[in-house]
Amino acid sequence: MNRNRHRGARGLRILLALTLALASVQAGASATLVFAAASLKPALDTILASAPARAIGEFSVSYAASSQLARQIEHDAPAALFISADQDWMDAVESSGRLVAGSRSNLLGNALVLIAPADSAQQIRIGPGFDLAGALGTDGRLAIAEPLSVPAGKYAKAALVSLGAWSGVESRLVPAAHVRAALNFVARHEAPLGIVYRSDARSEDSVRVVDTFPASSHPPIVYPVALLRAGDNEAARRLLALLRDDDAARIFARFGFDPLGP
Structure with a gap:
């Protein structure tokens, strides 16, 4: 019993x-799935919480490294919209035939910055031959996004190679899955310095910007956006239009991005 x-x-x-x-x-x-680079989270969450976005419908956002998202799209993930942190991964998705023709455009720009914990007294000027290894100290490590595939890490490596600092720090990296993870390493005092986007630094009070990398030291940081054939719907099209309007541009600018216009 x-x-x-x-x-x-x-x-x-x-x-x-x-x-x-x-x-x-x-x-x-019932929610429209959006794939977005991890660095977009604070700004995009704010836009999606706005009345105009809520009027369109319900959205579910997957934030990750653009490389991870692109691979999921290539394996037929049912996302409707993709915002990448670089052109290369959007090119890969486009080459696989998964974009809605004519929907791709450049949405945002950004800058690359060197950060330290907010309570750090570290001072260093970025320029050719600057001593980044010395700034790390004896045991310190540099937090960056994984430099072989993640856009923020690729930009960081390009900048350090251009400025002659890569060889001194290559063996002292804390490679992170995406740029927000690199940001957290510094915010939690697990790394004395890190390289992230300006927008990431602006969203986290526990870090401060030590200096900004010259734009000429790395490829232009561009966030392309496009509709995806697998999940294309009216809500995604309306959201894309919303992301390009003046109100969204003001929100993106407040979070440290450079809106690029239509």
């Missing part, structure tokens, strides 16, 4: 769990 009661209770729990899971899937299915 007790065994039957136990089985009945267990079956009820399983049924409840399945019901909740199904409800979750159905709720998720």
